[in-house]
Amino acid sequence: MQEFLTFTIIGLSTGAIYAVVASGLVVTYTTSGIFNLAHGATGMLAAFTYWQLRFDWNLPAPLALFITLFILCPLFGVITERFVMRGLQGTSEVVRLSVTVALFAFMIGIANWIWPSDSSREAFLKFYEGNKVSIFGINISWHKIITFGCAILVAIVLRLLLFRTRMGVAMRAVVDDRALTELNGGRPDRVAMFAWALSAMLAGLAGILLAGEQQLNIEPLVLLVINAYAAAIIGRLKNLPMTFAGAAVLGLLDAYYLEFSDKSWFPHSIMGFGISGMRASIPTIVLFVALLARPQSRLRAGVVRIREQNKVPAWSTSVLGAVSLITIVVAISGMLTRSNTLLLLNGFTFAIVALSLVPLTGYAGQMSLAPLTFAGLGAIAMSKLPGDGNLLTLIAVVVIVALIGALVALPAIRLSGIYLALSTAAFAVLVTKLVFNQKQTFMSGNIAVPVLDIPFIEINSPRGRLILASVAFSLLGLGVVAIRRSRLGRRLIALKDSPAAAATLGMSLTRTKLAAFAISAGIAACAGALAGDKVSPQQYDFTQSLPIVLLAVVGGVGTVGGALFGGLMLGGNSVLASVVPTLKNVTKILPGTIGVTLGRNPSGAANQIADAFRSLANRWKLLAFAATGGIVIWILDAQYVISHWAFFISSVFWLLAVTSNLVGIMQAPRTRQIIASTYLAVGVIVAISIDWDNAVDSTGKRLIALVLLITLFGVGAQRLTEHAPRVHRASPDVIGLTTAFTDEELDHAERELGVVI
Amino acid sequence: MSLLEVRGVMVRFGGIMAVGGVDLDVQSGEVTGLIGPNGAGKTTLFNVISGMQEPTAGSVQVSGVDVTNEAPHRRAKRGLARTFQRLELFSSLTVRDNVRVAAELAALTNIDETVDNLLEKVGVSELAEQTAGDLPTGSARLVEIARALATGPRLLLLDEPASGLDEAESDRLGVLLRELAADGLGVLLVEHDMSLVMHVCDRIFVLDLGFIIANGTPNEIQHDPKVLHAYLGAPS
Numbered sequence: 001m002q003e004f005l006t007f008t009i010i011g012l013s014t015g016a017i018y019a020v021v022a023s024g025l026v027v028t029y030t031t032s033g034i035f036n037l038a039h040g041a042t043g044m045l046a047a048f049t050y051w052q053l054r055f056d057w058n059l060p061a062p063l064a065l066f067i068t069l070f071i072l073c074p075l076f077g078v079i080t081e082r083f084v085m086r087g088l089q090g091t092s093e094v095v096r097l098s099v100t101v102a103l104f105a106f107m108i109g110i111a112n113w114i115w116p117s118d119s120s121r122e123a124f125l126k127f128y129e130g131n132k133v134s135i136f137g138i139n140i141s142w143h144k145i146i147t148f149g150c151a152i153l154v155a156i157v158l159r160l161l162l163f164r165t166r167m168g169v170a171m172r173a174v175v176d177d178r179a180l181t182e183l184n185g186g187r188p189d190r191v192a193m194f195a196w197a198l199s200a201m202l203a204g205l206a207g208i209l210l211a212g213e214q215q216l217n218i219e220p221l222v223l224l225v226i227n228a229y230a231a232a233i234i235g236r237l238k239n240l241p242m243t244f245a246g247a248a249v250l251g252l253l254d255a256y257y258l259e260f261s262d263k264s265w266f267p268h269s270i271m272g273f274g275i276s277g278m279r280a281s282i283p284t285i286v287l288f289v290a291l292l293a294r295p296q297s298r299l300r301a302g303v304v305r306i307r308e309q310n311k312v313p314a315w316s317t318s319v320l321g322a323v324s325l326i327t328i329v330v331a332i333s334g335m336l337t338r339s340n341t342l343l344l345l346n347g348f349t350f351a352i353v354a355l356s357l358v359p360l361t362g363y364a365g366q367m368s369l370a371p372l373t374f375a376g377l378g379a380i381a382m383s384k385l386p387g388d389g390n391l392l393t394l395i396a397v398v399v400i401v402a403l404i405g406a407l408v409a410l411p412a413i414r415l416s417g418i419y420l421a422l423s424t425a426a427f428a429v430l431v432t433k434l435v436f437n438q439k440q441t442f443m444s445g446n447i448a449v450p451v452l453d454i455p456f457i458e459i460n461s462p463r464g465r466l467i468l469a470s471v472a473f474s475l476l477g478l479g480v481v482a483i484r485r486s487r488l489g490r491r492l493i494a495l496k497d498s499p500a501a502a503a504t505l506g507m508s509l510t511r512t513k514l515a516a517f518a519i520s521a522g523i524a525a526c527a528g529a530l531a532g533d534k535v536s537p538q539q540y541d542f543t544q545s546l547p548i549v550l551l552a553v554v555g556g557v558g559t560v561g562g563a564l565f566g567g568l569m570l571g572g573n574s575v576l577a578s579v580v581p582t583l584k585n586v587t588k589i590l591p592g593t594i595g596v597t598l599g600r601n602p603s604g605a606a607n608q609i610a611d612a613f614r615s616l617a618n619r620w621k622l623l624a625f626a627a628t629g630g631i632v633i634w635i636l637d638a639q640y641v642i643s644h645w646a647f648f649i650s651s652v653f654w655l656l657a658v659t660s661n662l663v664g665i666m667q668a669p670r671t672r673q674i675i676a677s678t679y680l681a682v683g684v685i686v687a688i689s690i691d692w693d694n695a696v697d698s699t700g701k702r703l704i705a706l707v708l709l710i711t712l713f714g715v716g717a718q719r720l721t722e723h724a725p726r727v728h729r730a731s732p733d734v735i736g737l738t739t740a741f742t743d744e745e746l747d748h749a750e751r752e753l754g755v756v757i
Numbered sequence: 758m759s760l761l762e763v764r765g766v767m768v769r770f771g772g773i774m775a776v777g778g779v780d781l782d783v784q785s786g787e788v789t790g791l792i793g794p795n796g797a798g799k800t801t802l803f804n805v806i807s808g809m810q811e812p813t814a815g816s817v818q819v820s821g822v823d824v825t826n827e828a829p830h831r832r833a834k835r836g837l838a839r840t841f842q843r844l845e846l847f848s849s850l851t852v853r854d855n856v857r858v859a860a861e862l863a864a865l866t867n868i869d870e871t872v873d874n875l876l877e878k879v880g881v882s883e884l885a886e887q888t889a890g891d892l893p894t895g896s897a898r899l900v901e902i903a904r905a906l907a908t909g910p911r912l913l914l915l916d917e918p919a920s921g922l923d924e925a926e927s928d929r930l931g932v933l934l935r936e937l938a939a940d941g942l943g944v945l946l947v948e949h950d951m952s953l954v955m956h957v958c959d960r961i962f963v964l965d966l967g968f969i970i971a972n973g974t975p976n977e978i979q980h981d982p983k984v985l986h987a988y989l990g991a992p993s
Contacts, residue, residue, distance in 0.1 A: 490858045501841065505862050
């Protein structure tokens with residue numbers, strides 16, 4: 001009994017921490033509609049900051065706490081709201097979620113950079129470390145009592161804040177109807193900013209309390225948020241008392257599991273499957289159950305109009321793209337070193353995984369955070385099934401994993417948006433913790449996936465596998481294009497654009513979603529099945545899925561080109577880290593940094609580039625000019641006037657920075673035309689005349705210089721020629737309230753009202 | 758037996774009674790109007806009929822079959838189609854593909870021909886290759902009608918199809934509705950443009966604060982004191 005009581009108290013104290021995190025999650029979701037996946041990461045960063053102040057720089061605890069919780073956390077929240085989240089209104093749920101994924105990646109990158117995990121550091125002590133009180137004969141540490149106190153205080157403060165203060169009333173008003181609040185003179189942006197600051201403080205408090213219990217490690221602190229998701233979902237993302245109750249249940253379950261798993265009668269395996277990953281899976285299981293217990297999401301008309309748009313891909317350009325991709329890979333693969341070949345191969349594997357998101361997320365608008373999990377299942381199936389990697393085995397693998405995908409989606413399909421995304425995350429964590437660590441799957445940490453056995457072709461070198469991967473990507477990409485052009489493709493888009501209209505026209509939303517999940521799982525399975533090498537479970541971990549989802553969305557998840565772009569960018573990031581060790585830390589935060597800018601360009605980067613080139617079609621004079629420039633650069637190279645490096649850099653520069661700007665320059669006013677042309681001409685001369693082989697000493701630095709040149713001159717010229725009038729984004733209802741009237745609008749109003757003679 | 762029979766339909770949102778026990782019939786070959794001031798419950802009633810909103814009480818029958826518990830897509834297979842007050846086009850598809858999706862869902866045999874005919878019929882042929890999201894409201898409403906017709910419905914529910922249409926377009930819409938009725942379709946029309954409603958409807962139901970307060974021919978409705986009261990307020 002004594003022991004039971006002790007574990008109850010341990011459980012409730014853990015639950016108190018979950019409650020504090022979860023309430024922060026609820027506060028931001030209700031006021032800005034953004035489910036912050038990076039919430040746990042905020043707490044992690046706060047815990048590290050507190051450690052830095054308190055234990056490394058030895059500030060007194062109250063001062064360190066004050067600086068962390070009341071200065072840095074709110075500041076961080078305000079900055080996040082103002083510069084990252086505010087631009088996201090009117091974007092799809094997929095983009096909004098991806099931005100928080102980006103923030104998540106960004107913060108982990110920052111923490112890894114500043115506080116590398118290999119360095120030994122001062123211990124993170126509990127509050128009043130070592131001090132205990134005895135209540136009814138049970139010893140409770142001061143730290144636990146403080147934790148309880150904090151949770152109760154948070155509950156009281158939130159209650160008073162929401163119901164007794166002006167800001168609280170404003171917050172609840174924004175939840176009910178944002179537009180109406182704005183029309184009545186409320187300031188939703190300011191409310192949201194306050195909510196983000198408050199939320200960051202709550203995350204920070206929980207992070208510090210938890211770090212005292214569990215020590216300072218990035219992963220457990222970040223994954224703390226999974227517990228918070230579960231509690232917040234139990235509170236239906238709006239009910240704070242229910243959220244607190246959910247958090248208590250989670251804490252207790254964890255503590256009791258800990259207590260009972262030590263008993264002799266407790267099983268260590270069920271039907272031959274080990275359950276060592278069980279404890280860590282409890283919150284995820286609770287999350288899954290809580291999600292499934294949610295009522296069917298209702299069909300509603302009048303959802304947000306989505307900004308991003310992609311055109312139907314034409315067969316001619318798609319086939320041309322596939323053939324050129326394979327040709328380029330065949331051509332350059334001969335020149336690459338072994339390690340670079342492997343890195344590029346990795347990029348193509350990522351690209352195939354990103355491609356699996358195109359039909360599901362890009363076309364059908366269903367978010368999945370588990371693409372790599374299906375790749376992992378594909379790798380396991382390929383290595384376990386007989387046939388030693390022949391084509392029939394591959395087909396069997398794809399079919400099996402596609403079926404698993406549909407099966408997993410079946411219970412989750414009733415959900416939409418954020419709830420669906422969370423259930424895929426829960427699935428990914430469960431598979432990672434309960435399936436990938438079984439002796440039947442990844443036996444000793446590594447399994448060998450056989451190389452695909454194609455008749456008459458022997459593939460045994462990394463180069464061969466790279467070419468195979470590029471061919472696989474091209475074929476799968478063409479398959480995805482075929483889907484987009486088919487009946488099913490139109491249905492997927494219809495599902496994304498208006499579920500209400502699709503259903504009332506006779507479409508079974510369930511069947512369409514299942515098809516999308518099955519196709520996506522099948523494509524991802526290929527990425528695993530074609531690994532052709534030893535693979536480890538860490539490669540398919542849930543946390544590895546997040547950067548892929550992120551970069552797929554950044555590249556443009558609506559198009560095959562976007563998937564390629566995203567995958568190679570992720571692969572290229574590790575190339576960058578390996579060739580330029582000084583930039584290693586930058587590459588940690590690069591994906592996140594790129595991702596948080598999504599709000600400005602929700603259709604993805606690939607689409608933006610494609611747009612620039614698309615406008616060139618049918619402008620023969622400009623095309624001829626572009627081609628002539630390319631030929632001149634080639635002649636300079638052929639005549640040994642410039643080196644191969646100068647040729648490479650200047651032709652890429654010509655293609656990306658000059659050609660893409662031609663139309664813009666033609667349409668610009670006269671003076672701007674001259675300035676922009678001169679500016680670009682300077683860029684071309686710089687690219688051609690630098691002695692790349694001697695002045696710059698490594699491949700990596702040359703590539704970085706190339707990127708800098710393109711950014712400096714290409715983007716610069718684009719800015720110079722941009723003259724499109726800024727689109728008025730504000731709803732007409734709020735003009736004059738949140739944005740000032742323009743002169744034109746004032747004139748119009750005066751005319752209509754007859755106040756001008 | 759009526760094409761559509763709504764019996765005792767009631768919808769409550771928490772403490773608010775949106776629709777309070779409505780009986781309504783739509784006959785094949787007729788245009789039936791459903792009018793009422795803003796907030797009367799017209800769109801909620803539409804949602805109940807099309808299956809997007811579960812009624813608190815009451816039943817919906819299509820050709821004598823009770824569909825109250827059927828999902829929206831099953832009702833569509835029974836010949837029910839609707840448009841939306843706030844546009845619900847598939848905004849990233851072209852106009853043609855919007856209509857084609859619907860025709861494909863109805864498993865028609867000669868899809869291309871059907872789509873061309875429908876675009877022609879509502880008068881948006883020249884917009885066929887445009888992205889639906891870029892259309893002005895008037896054209897978008899017409900495309901929604903074409904899309905609904907592509908499922909080959911027996912009962913068409915139109916939620917304010919004339920809002921955003923200019924006078925000429927509105928007149929053409931009236932002609933189109935009469936043609937559809939002549940082809941044997943039953944049309945249920947929610948509309949604020951009274952001249953259109955009075956012009957094309959065979960029968961009109963008036964909804965106010967969730968209750969049907971009158972029904973009859975346009976002529977009867979125009980002279981019903983309760984209707985005048987609901988629209989214009991009490992005579993002072």
